[in-house]
Amino acid sequence: MSNAPVNNSRRRFLTAATAVVGGVGAVAAAVPFIKSWNPSEKAKAAGAPVEVDISKLEPGQLIRVEWRGKPVWVVLRPDSVLQEMKANEDKLKDPQSSEVDQQPEYAKNEFRSVKPELFVAVGLCTHLGCSPTYLPGSFGEQVEGVNYGFFCPCHGSKFDMAGRVYKDVPAPLNLVIPPYHFKDDTTILVGVDGGTV
Numbered sequence: 001m002s003n004a005p006v007n008n009s010r011r012r013f014l015t016a017a018t019a020v021v022g023g024v025g026a027v028a029a030a031v032p033f034i035k036s037w038n039p040s041e042k043a044k045a046a047g048a049p050v051e052v053d054i055s056k057l058e059p060g061q062l063i064r065v066e067w068r069g070k071p072v073w074v075v076l077r078p079d080s081v082l083q084e085m086k087a088n089e090d091k092l093k094d095p096q097s098s099e100v101d102q103q104p105e106y107a108k109n110e111f112r113s114v115k116p117e118l119f120v121a122v123g124l125c126t127h128l129g130c131s132p133t134y135l136p137g138s139f140g141e142q143v144e145g146v147n148y149g150f151f152c153p154c155h156g157s158k159f160d161m162a163g164r165v166y167k168d169v170p171a172p173l174n175l176v177i178p179p180y181h182f183k184d185d186t187t188i189l190v191g192v193d194g195g196t197v
Contacts, residue, residue: 049191051183054118060136060148064123067190071123071131072178074188081148081161082116088146092164094174103177104193112162112177120180120188121163123150127171130154150175 050067052074057063059078064071089095095110097103103112113119123131132150135142139149142158143166150159158166163175181194 049189052188052190053186054188055186062134062136065190067122067178072190073119073121073123073134075119075134075161077111077117077119077148077161079117082111084146084148085161086110088143088160091143091146091166092160093167093172095164097162097164097174099173102174104179106193107177110162112164112174114180114182118188119161119163120177120190122176122178124176125152125154125157125159125171126165126173126175127152127155127157127169132157132159 050065050072052063052065052072054063054074054076057074057076059076060081061076063074065074066072097108097112100108107113111119112121125132130152132152135151136148139146139151139158142151143149146160148161150161150163152158152171155170157169157171159171159175160166163177165171165174178190179193180188180190181192183189
């Protein structure tokens with residue numbers, strides 16, 4: 001056993017350096033572990049609600065957003081379109097939207113919406129999942145006497161401005177109305193149930 005004097009300052013330095021290196025190592029190992037608890041970006045996008053600003057939406061204009069990998073349409077329907085919809089219900093397969101899985105309870109009305117002037121729908125045809133084309137002012141070429149609507153050029157399915165399918169087309173059901181609510185007068189939150197403000 002050596003009787004050399006103990007160098008306390010060196011011992012303290014080595015102890016501190018070891019503690020610092022150990023602490024850095026623990027943090028380096030903990031960060032990825034803790035990050036793994038968070039959902040991935042793909043998982044967040046799959047179910048995350050989408051906020052839609054409708055403050056600049058003009059009558060007849062359509063905005064497209066993506067929710068859960070699907071296109072969602074938001075249309076400000078002019079008053080003339082609302083009147084036109086009522087007058088042409090006899091041309092529709094399911095004017096009362098009796099298929100319960102196609103819309104939330106608060107959108108089970110003649111306009112299939114929370115507010116009559118604002119239409120929100122998943123923009124996928126119920127036949128084979130194609131995305132119909134919005135024909136504002138020129139839908140009369142598809143259905144006589146109707147100026148606005150959605151036409152699926154793939155197989156000829158037609159939908160009115162409430163997403164209700166016309167008779168004698170391949171699509172079996174009305175368009176799907178996603179869950180949504182009005183966060184305020186100019187913002188819609190798609191993907192969250194709630195209906196009115």
